[in-house]
Amino acid sequence: MKRIDLERLTLRNFKGIKEFNVLADGRDVDIYGDNATGKTTIFDGFLWLLFGKDSENRTEQKFEIKELNSVGKVLQHKLEHEIEGSLLVDGSRRIFRRVYAEKWTKKRGAPVESFEGHTTTYYVDGVPLSMREFQGEVDSIINEELFRLLTSPSYFNEVLKKEDRRKVLLEVSGDLTDEEVLHSNKELAGLPTILAGREMEAHKKVITARSAAINKEIKELPVRISEVQRQMPDVAELDEELLKEDIALLRSRIESREAEVSRILSGGEVSVKEKRLREVEAEQIDIKSRLQSSVLNKVAEKRNAVNLKHSKLDQHRRSIEDMQQRIKQNERLAAGRHKEAERLRADFTALKEEVFEHHHDASCPTCGQNLPEEQIKAAHEKAEADFNLHLADRKARINADGKAAVAEAEKFEQEVKRLQIDIDELNNTLATLQAEISGAESELAELRAGVKDPAADPEYAGKIAEATRLQQEIVTLRQSSQSAAAGVREEIGRLRLEVEDMERDLAKFDGVQRGQQRVAELEQQERSLAGEYERLQHELFLCEEFTRTKVNLLDAKINSKFKLARFRLFEEQVNGGLKEVCDTLYKGVPYEGGLNNAARINVGLDIINTLGEHYGFSAPIFIDNAEGVTKLVKTEGQMIQLIVPPSFEKLPDDVQAHLVSIHGSHENAERNWIKRNSTLRVETDQQIQEAI
Template sequence: MKRIVLERLTLRNFKGFKEFVLDTNGGNADAYGDNGTGKTTAFDAFTWLLFGKDSQNKADFEIKELDSSGKVRRHKLEHEVEADLLINGRRRTFRRVFSEKWTKKRGSVTDSFEGHTTDYFIDGIPVKAGEYKDEVDALIKEDLFKLLTSPTFFNEQLKKEERRKELLGICGDITDAEVIHSNPALSRLPAILGERDVENHRKAVVARCKAINKEIEELPIRISEAQRNQPDISELDEDLLQEDIEDLRSRIQAKEEEMLRIRNGGETAVKEKRIREIESELIGIQSRLQSAVLDQMAIKRDEVGQMHREFDSLRRQIGDKQLQIKSNKQTIEFRNQHAGRLKTKWSEVNSQVLEHQHNENCPTCGQTLPAEQIQEAHSKAEADFNRGKAQRLEQISAEGKAAMDEVRQLEQNNARLQDEIEQLTKQSTDLQERLGAAEAELEALRSGMKDPAADPEYRQLQTEKEDLQEDIKRLRESAGQEYNRVQQVVNEIRLQLRELEEDLAKFDQYQKIEERISEIEKQEQSLAAEFERLQEELFLTEEFTRSKVALLESKINSKFKYARFRLFEEQINGGLKEVCDTLYNGVPYDGGLNNAARINVGLDIINTLSEHYGFSAPIFIDNAEAVTQLIDTEAQLIRLVVSEKDKKLRVVPHNNMQEAI
C-alpha cells in the first residue's frame, strides 16, 4: 500500500495567514482554534497546493487576504503553500507560489497590473505546470485524493451515480445469471430476454406499456368518432334506390338524343358543310398570294437569328477575357507585394552577424580551456552560422524569383488577352452593322406582303360565307326554344339522379365504417392481451431487481464495519428506484444522523476505499470536537477542533500515528 503522510504544511500570505506552519512530526495532529481562525484554511491550502482547488472543490476561491470591504488588503505579495510529504518513508517537497505581475510601461511613473503567475517547485527545483501536475498525478489522482482525505466527501459531494460506481468498483457487480440462479421464480426470464439484458428489456417493456395505454385510451374516441360519421340508412331501401337510378339514367339518355336531333337540323347541316368548303377555298387563295413572300421571310428570319447568336457569343468571349485580365492583375499585385516582403526579409537575414560567446571554462573541472580549443569552437560556430545564413538567403532569392517569373507570365498573358479583346470587339461591331441591315430587309418583306382581301374571288367567297352564317342563325333561333325546354327537363332529371346516387352511396360508406369499428375492437382486444403479457414480464424484471438488490447490498455491506448502503428504494406502485443512501444503525446519513456518526461512517468508508485502492493519505476531520471516539484507521489523522479559548490556530502533534485523540 502506498502511504502518504503530511510531515509539515507551511502557508505564507494565504487566506489571512501571513505565515503559519502545521507541523505533524510525521504523525497525527490536532489543530485547535476559535471560529474564523483558519482551521479549514489549512485543508484548503493542502488541496490548493496539489490540485489548485479548495477543500470544497472550487478553483476560483480567493487566496489573497481581504479587508472588511472585500478588497485585497496588500498587493505585490507572493502567496504560497509548501508541504513536506513522506511517501512510503521517502520525503518529497511540493511548493506552489501565486503572484501578481506588475510592469512599468515606458513613460509611466507607476507600475501597471498585468495579471497573475503561478510557479511550481518539487524538492526545491522549479518545474513547469504540466510537469508539476504529472508528478502530483503520479503520487495520487485528484478524485482518489478527495475520497481518501475528507470523511464527508463521499456522502456529501459525490453524486448518487458516482457513489454507486465506487461501491460497485469495490465489490464487483453481480451477473444476471447469478441473480436468476438464486431465485427459481426467474427461470422463464432468460427465454423472455433473448439478446437483451434485464435493464434494457425493462425499459422496452415500460415504454411499450405506456404506448399501449395511450393507444387503448384513444380507441373509444376513435370508435365514437367513426359512429358519428356513419350515415343514417334506417329509412332507405338499397334495391329500390338502384331501380329508380336505372330508370332516371334511361330517361336522360332519351332526352339527350332528342336534343341532338333538334341541334342537327337537315338544312342547317347543308349550309354548315358549304361554309367549311368556302373556308378551305379562302385558305388556298391566301396561300397562293403570300407563299413566295413567306418563304423569303422565313429565310431572312433564320439569317437574323444566326447573327443574334453570333453577336451574343462574341460579347460572352469579351466578358470572359476581361474577367481573366482583372483576376491576373489582382494576382500580379499580390505577387509584387510578396516580392517586396521577401526583399526586406533578404536584407534582414543578410545583415545578421554571429553572436556567439563560447564558454572559456571547462564544464567539468571549471579550468580555463586552451586558446586553440576556444578558437576552434568559435570557428565551427561561425561556419555553421554562415552556412545556415547562405541557405536562408538562397531560399528567399529562389522564392522571390519564382514570384517575379509568375508576374511576367501574367503580364504577357494580359497583353495577349487585350489583343484578343480588340479583335473580338471589331468583329462584334461589324456583325452589329450587318444585323441591322438584315433586320431592315426582313421588315421590308413583311410590309410588302399582299393582302388577300384585295382579291375579287376572295371577297366574293367571304360574302357568300357571311350570308350562309346569317341563314344558319335564323334556322337555329326557331329551334332554340324547343332545345332549351328539353335541356331544362334533362337538368331536373339529373338533379333527382344525383340525390338518389348520394343516398345509395350511404350504404357503402356505412359498411366501410362498420368494418373499421370491428378492426378497432379487435385491435383493443389484441392490445389488452399484449399489455397483460408485458405486465407479467415487467413483474419478472422487478422480481429480478429485488433479488439482485438483496445479493448486491449484502455483498457491498460486507466490505464495511459500520456503514451500510441502500441501493434501491421501493415505490408506492411496487417499482424500484435507484438510490445510494448511506445508513448507520438504520439511520440515513442525511436524515438525522449526528455529526459524530457522520464522521465515523466517513472514516469507515475511507478505510475500505484505502484498502481497495492501496492508498493511505492524510485525513482532515473538520468539526472534530463533535466526536469523542474516532474509529481505528491506518491513515494519518489531522483533527480540526473548535476551541473558543484559542484565538490563534494552535497545532498539537502526536508522537506516533496510533496515539489516541
Template structure:
C-alpha cells in the same frame, strides 16, 4: 499497504497564521482552538502544499496575510512538512512570494507578479517535477478521499460517488441476477441476447405505437358507424324508381331533339350537304394534275440543293486545311533560312586564343612548352564545340526539310480533292437552275379555285344556307330550354336515388371493416398487456440488481449504507447515490457526529481498497464524543473557546492519563 504519516507541519505567513509548527510525529493528535484561530488552516496548508487547493478543494483562495484588511507585501508565504511514506522520510516545502523588479534608471522597485518555489528535501524543483514526485506518493483524488471525512459526501458529485462504490463492489452480472429470482428466468429467454437498455427501448417504442393505434381505432369505428344508413333500405324498389326516371329523361330528351331538328332545319341541312359536295368536286377538278407536278418538282429541287450543300461543305473544309498547310510551309521555310544563316556564321568562325605567358602568382615567364600545350588544348576544345554545333544545325535542317515535305504532300493531295469536287458542284448548280425554271413554269399553270366564278357562286350559296339553319335553331332554343330544366330536375332526383342505393350496397363492406378494426383492437390490447408484463419483468430485474448491488456495497462498510436507486411515482427507478446512516440520509437530517463517523467509515473502506493509509483531518471534531476506530493517523480539529491560540494534545497520551 502504503502508509503515509505526517511528522510535522510548519506554516509561515499563511492565511493569517504568522508562524506555527504542528509536531505530530506520526501520532494521532487533537488540535484545540477558538473560532478563527487557524485549525482548518492547518488542513488547507497541507492540501495547498500538495495540490495547490484548500481543504474545500478550492484553487482560488486567499493565502496572503492581511493587516487592517489589506495584504502585507514583500513577505514570503510558506508551508513545509515532514512525511514518512512506508517509514521513508521526506520533506516538502512550497514558497509563494511577490516579484519586485527594479527597472534600469529607477531607484524604486515595481510589483511584477508572483512566483512559487518548490523544494523536496531541500532541493529546489520545477513545478512539474514536484507534482510528479507527489503523484508517486498518492494520486490527488485518492488522497482527498482518504484525508477528509466530508470530501466523499459533500464535494464529490453523486454520479462519481456511484462510480467509486461500484468500483469497490464490482459489477453484478445478469447471470447472478437471474439466479436470485426464479420469476426472472423467463426474461432471460425474452431478451435473446439484447442488453436490458436496448430491450426496454424496443418495448417502450412498441408500446407507444400500440397505444397510438388503440387511440385511433375507436375514432375509425365511429366514423364507419356514422356512414351506415339507418334501416335496411328497399334496394329493389329504389332501382325500379331509377329505371322509371331513365325512361322519363329519355322521352324528354327526344322532345328536345325533335324541336332542335325540325323539318325546316333538316331540309336546309340537306341542301347544305349538296352544295359542299359540289364545291369539293369543283376544286379537285380545277387543281388536279398540275398540283402533283409542282409537288414532284419541289421534292426533286430540295434533294439537289441538299446534295450541293454537301459537296460545298467538303470543298470548304479542304480549302481551310489547304490554307493551314501553306502557312506551315512558310513557317518551316523561314526556320530553314535561319538555320542556313547560323551554319554559315558558325562555319566561318576561326580559333583565337590569347595565352598568358607569365605566372599569375610569381610573375615569372612560363616555359614555352606549357604555353604551347595550353594553346593546343584550347584549339582542340574549339574544334570539338564547332563540329558539334554544325552537326546540330544540320540535324535541325534535315528535320525541317522532312516536315516541309510532309506539308507539301498534303497540299498536293488537298488540291486534287478540291479540283475533283469542282465538277459535281457545277453539275448540281446547273441541275438546280433547270429545276427552278421548270417549277416556276408549272406553278404559273396551276389554276386558283378561288378565282373561278362558279366556285365563288357556290360559296355564297353555302353561307346563305348556314345563316338560315342558325336562325331556325335559335327559335327552337326557347322551347327546348323549358324541357331542359325538367330534365335537370329528374337527373338530380336520379342521382340521389343512386347514391342511396350505393350506401346500402356498401353496408356489408363497412360492417366487415368495422369488425376487422375490433379484432385488431383486441389483438393490440393483448400485445400491449404482454409488453406490460415484459416491462414488469425488467423492472423486477432492475430491482433485483439494485438489491444485490446495494447488499454487495453495504457489506463493505460497517456503518455507512448507500441508496443507489430511488422509486419514482410511476413505479420506475431512478439512479441516485445517497449515503444513509441508520435510515437517515446524509444530505438531510443527519447530525454532524454521525456525518463524521460515517465519513471515517467510508475512508476505512476506501483505504483498504486502494491499499493506502493517509493522515485524516477531522474538522469540527468537538461534535463527536467518540470517533470510530481507524488505522490511519488521525488529526482532530476541535473548537475550544478558552484556547485563543492553538493547543495540541497527543490522543494516546490523553487516553493514557
C-alpha cells in the same frame, strides 16, 4: 499497506493566514480555533498543495487564495502565497511546495508596473519542476480521487455523485455477474432472450418509453372510435336496393330524352348546308394563298437581308468603340513615358554640373607625421578617377533609361496612328452599310405594298357572299328546332336533379360501411396495444425482479465490509418499481436525512477504514468540526482534528503555554482569541498528555 503521514505543513499568505506551521511529525494532531479562524483553510491548503484544489474540489480560479478586506478587495498585492508540506511515504520524506504569485511587468514608456496575471511554481524536495512533472510526482504516490476519499470523512457521502459512490462500493465488495443473478432465481430464465444482448437499463428505458406511448394511444382510441361513430350518416329511413332501382329507371328516361333532343337538332337540310359551308371556307383559303404566297416569299427574303446588314453595322460600331478605348490608353501611356524622359534629362543635366572635390588628410593617422607629397598626389588622383568613373556610369544608365522611355512613347504613338487609320476605314464601311440598309428597307416597303388584298378578287368575294348566305340559312333552320328541343332539355334537367339527390342518399351507405370498417380497425388496434402493454409489463417485472434479486445478493456482501455504515442501493417505489440510489445509513437513519454530526464523522471514518484496507493505503485524515464527537472511530491513518473549543480558559495553563499561536506569545494569542476571533493552536496527543 502503503502509509502516508504528514510530518509538517506550512501556510504562508494563504486565505488570510499570514504564516502557520503544523508540526505533526507523523502523529495525530488537534488544531484548536474559533469559527472562521482558518481551521478548514489548513485542509484547503493541504489539498491545494498537492492537487491545486480546495476541500470542496474547486480550482484556484474559483476560490480566493488571497486575503480580502471588508468590501471584497485584495488586501495586499505582490505577495507570494505558499504552501509547503513534508510527507512521510512509508517512512521516506518527500517535501512538496507550491507558490502562487502575481505577475507585474513595467512596459516601456509606462510610469508604473501593470498586472499581467498569475504564476504558479512547483518544487519537489527543493527541486523546481514543471506543473506536469510536479503532478507526476504526486500521482506516483497516490491518485487524487483516492487521496480525497481517504483524507476527508465527508468526501464519499457529500461530494461524490450517486453513480460514483455505487461504483466505489461495487469495486470494494466485488460486483455480481448477470449469470450469477439469473442462476439464483428460476423466474428469470426467460430474461436473456428478452434482452437479446441489450443492457438491462437500456431495455428498461425502451419499455418505459413504449409503455407510455401505448397508454397514451389506448386513452385516445375510445375518443377516436366515438368520433368516427358520430360522423357516420343516418340511413334509418333509407332502403339501399330501392334507391338503386329508382336511380337506374331515371337514368334510362334521361338517355331517351337526350336521344330525342339529338333527333330534333340534327335535321337533314341543316347537315347539308353545314357541309357546303365548310367546303366554301376551304376554297377561300386556297384563293388567298394563291394570290399572296409569291409576294410574301420575296418579303421574307428581303427582310432577312436587311437584318443581316444591321448585324454587320452593329459589329463595326463595337470594333470602333474598342479601338477608341485603346487609343485613349496608349495616349496616357505615351504621355507618362515622355514625362519620364523629361525627368531623366533633368537628372543628366544636373550630373554635368557636379565637380570633383577631394580633401585628403596630409597627416598619418597612426603616427601623426606629414605624409610624402607623392602619396598625397596618388590618393588625390585615385579619388578623382573613381569620381569620374562613377559619374560616367550614372550618365550611361540615365541615357539608356531615357532612350528606352522615348522609344516606348514612340511605340504607343505609332499604335495610336495605326488604330486611327483603322477607325477611319471602318467609318467609311459604316457609311456604305448605312446607305445599303436604307435602299434595302425601301425595297422591303415596296414589296409589302405589293401584297394583294384578296377581298378585291371577284372569285374570293363571291365565296364570301356564299358563306354568309349559308350561315344565315343554317341559323334560320336551327331556330325553328330550338324551341322544340328546349322543352325536352328542361325535363332532362329535372330528372338529373332527382338522380343527384338519390345518389347522395345512396352514398350514405358507403359512408356507414367505411365508418364501421374504421371502428373495427380501431378496436383491433386497441386489443393489440393492450396485449403489447401486458407483455411489456411482464418484461419490466422481470427486469425489476432481476434487480431485486441482485440487491438481495449484494446487500449482505457490501455491508459486511463495513462496521458502522450500511448502504441502500435501491429504493422501492409506490408503484412497486425500483429506483436506483446509493444512500448511506447508520442504524437505519439516512446520512442526509437526520444523522447528527458525530455519527456522520464516524460513518465517514468507517468508510475510510474499509477503502484504505481495500486499496492498501492510509493517509492523513482531516476531521472538521471534531469538537462535536466524544469518541472517534479508530483509523489506520494519521488523524488531524479541527476543533472549536468552548474557550481557551478551559484548557490547562501548561497546555495553553505550550500551544502558542502564530500571532505571537500566549498573551497575544489569548487577546486575539477574545478580540479578533482569529487564533489557531496546534497540539499533538503526546504534547497534550505531557502538558497535563
